[in-house]
Amino acid sequence: MKVTVVGAGAVGASCAEYIAIKNFASEVVLLDIKEGYAEGKAMDLMQTASLNGFDTRIVGSTNDYSKTAGSDICVITSGIPRKPGMTREELIGINAGIVKTVSSNLVQHSPDTIIIVVSNPMDTMTYLVHKTTDLPKSRIIGMGGALDSARFKYRLAEALEAPISDVDGMVIGGHSDTGMVPLTRMATRNSVPVSEFISDERLEQVKEDTKVGGATLTKLLGTSAWYAPGAAVSGLVQAIACDQKKIYPCSTLLEGEYGLNDLCIGVPVVLGRNGIEKIVELELNDAEKAHMKNSAEGVTKTNGLLNL
Ligand SMILES: NC(=O)c1ccc[n+]([C@@H]2O[C@H](COP(=O)([O-])OP(=O)(O)OC[C@H]3O[C@@H](n4cnc5c(N)ncnc54)[C@H](O)[C@@H]3O)[C@@H](O)[C@H]2O)c1
């Protein structure tokens, strides 16, 4: 199993590290445009192999896509992150050009690959990859919901004063400060609806804290987060590589599902060796449907800024 990660920055390197530590891939190629940067990150990570007990070979490359040839899975984390006070949507001007070039180079060298898009604004960047490559929709996956759901579970566990392993929940919708739809109604603590344990007001607070999860970290760190994003990407990569058939909310092209068309947005999908093997249609109530519709309108508006 060969995995390429483009962008050896904070998220790319974190993602490569988690993939290596989980020890399911034979090779991870880290590629960056900055001279020597990916080679340096790869060497540093390889020097953790004997300490962390993995056999995955990590190779660095300065913009040489021949090294990525034959990748089963390619992750795109190249592009600029936001600074405090910015929205993800403001990154479109620079990141669209980067994602378009990078995805074209990747497909040229690995025509059978599955692409996971991470660069922001992620739903729109995923849509861009659809519009500019001829990969089937099952092989273009946007990562956002896996991360947002992890943050949702963190906030739920905090509110419930329960261990995170006892908590389950999912966030669908767009990966943006206003577009996320945390499904509080379906969240559980060891199979019991969380509303049995906390008030509606506290649950509303959990929802709002989840939606601004990325912005909160950006304010604290001065740039956006990387540990949880890297771990979330590695989870998707592992689900595909190991044909796990796990359900993660991912951004995928919708063609009528959830009453939505011609956009990529987060919905639950089954991930296996073929990429997105099934879109799972949840029975949403009227309020959830309305949130999803608003979210889709936001994503479509951002898609309109692309030069297609
Ligand atoms: N979808 C998500 O949930 C999620 C989570 C975290 C970050 N992100 C996004 O991921 C992106 C990367 O974030 P980061 O913190 O790692 O940023 P970073 O600045 O640390 O790293 C980005 C890297 O991309 C490289 N790069 C730029 N143009 C390139 C090109 N054409 N080819 C190859 N490499 C190129 C840069 O040299 C840099 O090393 C940002 O757009 C950020 O918003 C998304």
Ligand SMILES: O=C(O)C[C@H](O)C(=O)O
């Ligand atoms: O918040 C960001 O800009 C980065 C990423 O989308 C995140 O949610 O951490």
